[in-house]
Amino acid sequence: MKLEFHHINFVTEDVDRLYHFYTDTLGLSDIPISAFPRPKETEDTGYSGKIRFATDGKMQMHLAEKT
Structure with missing residues (x-):
């Protein structure tokens, strides 16, 4: 089995x-933020911290703010 990563956060x-x-x-x-629609954060779901995305064309880097 060959494992591949889609993204790293x-x-x-x-x-x-x-x-x-x-x-x-x-x-x-850059991967535009518009490519990742976000639901509003609630007590149970979601995340409202700052995020950005970058890619080498195959794997993505998901960058999230430590809150």
Whole structure:
């Protein structure tokens, strides 16, 4: 069996800084936030922290704010 990753989620206190590392330094491409519709956060579901996404074309980096 060959395993492949679709995405990796990183949690950080500075989403923009980590995003710019992946895009500016490593050359990954932006995935627009509009590609990931979000439901409103409630007591039971959802997440309202800042998020951004980057990709190398195959694997995605999901970057989420530590809340």
